[in-house]
Every structure is written in C-alpha cells, then in structure tokens.
Amino acid sequence: MNDQYTHYRRALIEELQPAMGCTEPIALAYAAAEAGRRLGGYPEEIEVEVSRNIVKNVKSVIVPNTGGLYGIEAAVAAGFVARRPEAKLQVLAEITDAERAEIGRRVKEPMVVRQSNEPDVFFIRITGRLNGRTDTVTIRTYHTNITCIEEDGHKILSEGDRPQEERTVVKWRIADLIAAARVMPLGDLEPCLAAQIEKNLAIAREGLSKNWGCGIGRVLLSRTEVATPLVLRARAWAAAGSDARMNGCELPVVIVSGSGNQGITASVPVAVYAQGLGVPHEKLLRGVLLSDLITVALKQGIGKLSAYCGAVSAGCGAGAGIAYLMDCTDEEIEKVISNALAISSGLLCDGAKSSCAAKISMSVEGAILALDMVRNDCAFRPGDGIVQETTDDTAAAVGRIASRGMVGTDREIIRVMLGES
Structure with missing residues (x-):
C-alpha cells in the first residue's frame, strides 16, 4: 500500500514486534543463540562484552523460562541452550523442561563478562568456543541488529559494524x-x-x-x-x-x-x-x-x-x-x-x-x-x-x-x- 502515510506504516510495522521477556536480556539470548547454532552446541568457553547500559537493563530483571534466574549470565546461558535465533525476540519462547534444567546447570559454569570499550550505548558481543572452533556475534544500536559474525577469526557477515549513532527517521511533526x-x-x-x-x-x-x-x-x-x-x-x-x-x-x-x-x-x-x-x-x-x-x-x-x-x-x-x-x-x-x-x-x-x-x-x-x-x-x-x-x-x-x-x-x-x- 503506497500512500502519503507509507513511512508511518513501515516504521510501525518494524516497531510492533512480539517479544517474550525484557528486550535487553532477550537480545543477549538472541546473540548467544546465533553463536550457539553455528557452533552446534554449548560452548566450552564464553566471553561476553556489553555496554554499560546493557548491564543496567539486565542486572535485575528475571529472564523468562529459566526458573527465576536473572542477570547477564542467565540470559546468555539460556540463549546458548536454546539455539533458536530464527525466533529473534521470542528466542526463549519454546524452552523445554530439559532445556530449563540445563540452563540452571550451565549458568553456574565460568563465563567471562566485561564492559565494552566501544562508544555505542547499545552494544553486545558474545564469543563461544567449542571443539577448537570459535564463533563471535556482535549486535549494535538495537536489539536484533547483528552487525558482525566471525567464525574462527574470519568475518562472514559485516554490515555497519562500527560505532554508530542510533538509527533515526525523519523527525515527525x-x-x-x-x-x-x-x-x-x-x-x-x-x-x-x-x-x-x-x-x-x-x-x-x-x-x-x-x-x-x-x-x-x-x-x-x-x-x-x-x-x-x-x-x-x-x-x-x-x-x-x-x-x-x-x-x-x-x-x-x-x-x-x-x-x-x-x-x-x-x-x-x-x-x-x-x-x-x-x-x-x-x-x-x-x-x-x-x-x-x-x-x-x-x-x-x-x-x-x-x-x-x-x-x-x-x-x-x-x-x-x-x-x-x-x-x-x-x-x-x-x-x-x-x-x-x-x-x-x-x-x-x-x-x-x-x-x-x-x-x-x-x-x-x-x-x-x-x-x-x-x-x-x-x-x-x-x-x-x-x-x-x-x-x-x-x-x-x-x-x-x-x-x-x-x-x-x-x-x-x-x-x-x-x-x-
């Protein structure tokens, strides 16, 4: 449908998306799910790099389908267990009882979490290693915006993977x-x-x-x-x-x-x-x-x-x-x-x-x-x-x-x- 209101319609169709759980921990789970799917299993080593605002919005909120767990480690562990990135912001919607139990075990395993030095207000980078393989997924600016995927040090996707201002649209009156x-x-x-x-x-x-x-x-x-x-x-x-x-x-x-x-x-x-x-x-x-x-x-x-x-x-x-x-x-x-x-x-x-x-x-x-x-x-x-x-x-x-x-x-x-x- 093309009319004078098309830009409003397109913006809202993009905005009005279903999500299960607070969107910042779900973005972490989404990035982890993408990395985990590529690795084919739960990593032996995990590194998480996030902006301070991600820390703020994940620290105290319960991650759904985890049995009441909260925080960065819970969100990342849940994503690596789920490995369903195609569901995006509903990545944890289909967690089974067995997966929920696995999340409870995995969240106790060591995981390196550090604050990013990137200037982005919204920044997530998750790296997993398994059986000699390494996969890294980077999200910038908004929750499903994967800007870089690296496998064993080689970039297989790189779209706008640089510090950037938030996306803006023409200012609306x-x-x-x-x-x-x-x-x-x-x-x-x-x-x-x-x-x-x-x-x-x-x-x-x-x-x-x-x-x-x-x-x-x-x-x-x-x-x-x-x-x-x-x-x-x-x-x-x-x-x-x-x-x-x-x-x-x-x-x-x-x-x-x-x-x-x-x-x-x-x-x-x-x-x-x-x-x-x-x-x-x-x-x-x-x-x-x-x-x-x-x-x-x-x-x-x-x-x-x-x-x-x-x-x-x-x-x-x-x-x-x-x-x-x-x-x-x-x-x-x-x-x-x-x-x-x-x-x-x-x-x-x-x-x-x-x-x-x-x-x-x-x-x-x-x-x-x-x-x-x-x-x-x-x-x-x-x-x-x-x-x-x-x-x-x-x-x-x-x-x-x-x-x-x-x-x-x-x-x-x-x-x-x-x-x-």
Missing part, C-alpha cells in the same frame, strides 16, 4: 501524526495493532491475577472498595503488565521503540479507556495508532537507552490516544502531550526491574492529569520550565535533555547500581 491517526488507511497495520492490544492486555490480566513482583497493579486496585475509577483502572492494568513482564512471565508483549514496557504503556491504558467509554473498535485501533506514533516520535530525540525513563514517552502517547477517544481537537491533543512532558519528564531510568511498573503507573497518571487540565481549559505556558512555544519544540527540548544533558546522570546511575565509588 506532532500535528501530522494526529492528522494521520484520524484518517490513514489501517491496512496491514490493523493486525499489528490488534495483536498489540490483545497480547498486552493478556499480560496485564496475568499481572492482576497472580502475585508477580511487587504487584503494583493489584496495590492500585486495592485503593477502592467501590467501583474503580477509569483512571485508576488504566494505571493498574498498565502497571500489572509490567509486574508480570519484569518478573519472568512467559507471555509475549508487543513492543514499541524496542521496549515491552513502552509497548504496554502505549496500548493498555488506551484499551482500558476504550472499553470504559464504549467506543467502536476502529476508534480504539486509531487511538492506539496515535499513541504508538507519538511514543516513537518522542523517542527519536532520546534514543533507545538513556537515563530518561521511556515510560514517560509512552505515557504521553497514551494520553494522546485517550484524548482522541474523548473527541479532543488536534490542538487539545497537542496540549495534552506538552502538559504530560512538563509533568512527568523527571522520571529516571535505573534499569529494568519490578519498580518499572510503578513508573509506568506514574507516567499514565501524569498523562491523564495532562488531559484533565486540557478539558478544564488549562495548559502550561511557554516558558514554564522546559515548555516551549510549540509541542514539537517541547519534545525536542526533552530529547536534548535526555540524550545530551543526562549522559553524566546515566553514568552515575550505573555506578550506583554496580556499587562503584
């Missing part, structure tokens, strides 16, 4: 995204959006039904003994999806901007509001479409990994999507996004772990507060802190703060997490 979400043909995007809603609601439902992690979603719902307000339900369901995902749930999530938590945050609150408001199915799809587009646009200036919590961008997207469901004008939706950025942009990313659910809840609350402000004819003015003359300018300012100003903050967060003085 917020007004154009709102207009597109209203009228663009859904076409082959419809099954992607439907899957995002279905799968992400399913893991949220799972998070509410069992005691996953700190149970932020269940805690939120415990606040009232009467009919649960829609805003509280939206916060709770989004948080519950992260409760389950961060703590080893084996249900898949459809990701946005390389993140399952962002995929949940961008879709679940919109779906909860759509159900509460009784809107038609196509309107729900378009609300999630708008949320995804805004999430991706806001992340363009920030990057995949930083000290800036990605749930804020997805929360802004959800606020925009809910505003669309409530028949807000284009101008009102822009004000919602600007207000939400002003309210929630201070949330820090200190890696993937149980507390992500609470940050998702706060991001959704900030976005809905931003919407409530607009519905009461209130909006932050240009000059109020980081708020600029236009929503695009405010988004660019946030991107600048996150990608440039918070570099030192990111390093300090990682030092604290690793116990460095």
Whole structure:
C-alpha cells in the first residue's frame, strides 16, 4: 500500500514486534543463540562484552523460562541452550523442561563478562568456543541488529559494524501524526495493532491475577472498595503488565521503540479507556495508532537507552490516544502531550526491574492529569520550565535533555547500581 502515510506504516510495522521477556536480556539470548547454532552446541568457553547500559537493563530483571534466574549470565546461558535465533525476540519462547534444567546447570559454569570499550550505548558481543572452533556475534544500536559474525577469526557477515549513532527517521511533526491517526488507511497495520492490544492486555490480566513482583497493579486496585475509577483502572492494568513482564512471565508483549514496557504503556491504558467509554473498535485501533506514533516520535530525540525513563514517552502517547477517544481537537491533543512532558519528564531510568511498573503507573497518571487540565481549559505556558512555544519544540527540548544533558546522570546511575565509588 503506497500512500502519503507509507513511512508511518513501515516504521510501525518494524516497531510492533512480539517479544517474550525484557528486550535487553532477550537480545543477549538472541546473540548467544546465533553463536550457539553455528557452533552446534554449548560452548566450552564464553566471553561476553556489553555496554554499560546493557548491564543496567539486565542486572535485575528475571529472564523468562529459566526458573527465576536473572542477570547477564542467565540470559546468555539460556540463549546458548536454546539455539533458536530464527525466533529473534521470542528466542526463549519454546524452552523445554530439559532445556530449563540445563540452563540452571550451565549458568553456574565460568563465563567471562566485561564492559565494552566501544562508544555505542547499545552494544553486545558474545564469543563461544567449542571443539577448537570459535564463533563471535556482535549486535549494535538495537536489539536484533547483528552487525558482525566471525567464525574462527574470519568475518562472514559485516554490515555497519562500527560505532554508530542510533538509527533515526525523519523527525515527525506532532500535528501530522494526529492528522494521520484520524484518517490513514489501517491496512496491514490493523493486525499489528490488534495483536498489540490483545497480547498486552493478556499480560496485564496475568499481572492482576497472580502475585508477580511487587504487584503494583493489584496495590492500585486495592485503593477502592467501590467501583474503580477509569483512571485508576488504566494505571493498574498498565502497571500489572509490567509486574508480570519484569518478573519472568512467559507471555509475549508487543513492543514499541524496542521496549515491552513502552509497548504496554502505549496500548493498555488506551484499551482500558476504550472499553470504559464504549467506543467502536476502529476508534480504539486509531487511538492506539496515535499513541504508538507519538511514543516513537518522542523517542527519536532520546534514543533507545538513556537515563530518561521511556515510560514517560509512552505515557504521553497514551494520553494522546485517550484524548482522541474523548473527541479532543488536534490542538487539545497537542496540549495534552506538552502538559504530560512538563509533568512527568523527571522520571529516571535505573534499569529494568519490578519498580518499572510503578513508573509506568506514574507516567499514565501524569498523562491523564495532562488531559484533565486540557478539558478544564488549562495548559502550561511557554516558558514554564522546559515548555516551549510549540509541542514539537517541547519534545525536542526533552530529547536534548535526555540524550545530551543526562549522559553524566546515566553514568552515575550505573555506578550506583554496580556499587562503584
């Protein structure tokens, strides 16, 4: 389908991918699975080289289908046992009981893990040796981007294997995204959006039904003994999806901007509001479409990994999507996004772990507060802190703060997490 919206459609089809587990440990498992498949077995020696942001996002999150194991060693061991790289971000989805037991044994074996000297924020290089053979797989920039494969010192694949800036697309104007979400043909995007809603609601439902992690979603719902307000339900369901995902749930999530938590945050609150408001199915799809587009646009200036919590961008997207469901004008939706950025942009990313659910809840609350402000004819003015003359300018300012100003903050967060003085 070729039309003026093709670039949005292509970007989202690429973004809206299913993943089982937190995407950084799964990227490690994917690289290990590729190396292990080429070796034909579990290595006798393993070396792992990763950027500090990978350390941050893998350190505390449970790797699914491993029996509750967490950390770099667990993710790498699981990938080498699975050896199913064709599944990409669902590389651990088909682990058998025998393989799970093997992972439990293998993770105790020696493995060399060190921080990379490469300048890439997102960098993984895994080397395995078996029976005199050596295979090395390198991933840069994003989770499935294998840039180099070496076998016995010979490069058999090398595409863009050099320090590089994150991939960028042409900067999208917020007004154009709102207009597109209203009228663009859904076409082959419809099954992607439907899957995002279905799968992400399913893991949220799972998070509410069992005691996953700190149970932020269940805690939120415990606040009232009467009919649960829609805003509280939206916060709770989004948080519950992260409760389950961060703590080893084996249900898949459809990701946005390389993140399952962002995929949940961008879709679940919109779906909860759509159900509460009784809107038609196509309107729900378009609300999630708008949320995804805004999430991706806001992340363009920030990057995949930083000290800036990605749930804020997805929360802004959800606020925009809910505003669309409530028949807000284009101008009102822009004000919602600007207000939400002003309210929630201070949330820090200190890696993937149980507390992500609470940050998702706060991001959704900030976005809905931003919407409530607009519905009461209130909006932050240009000059109020980081708020600029236009929503695009405010988004660019946030991107600048996150990608440039918070570099030192990111390093300090990682030092604290690793116990460095």
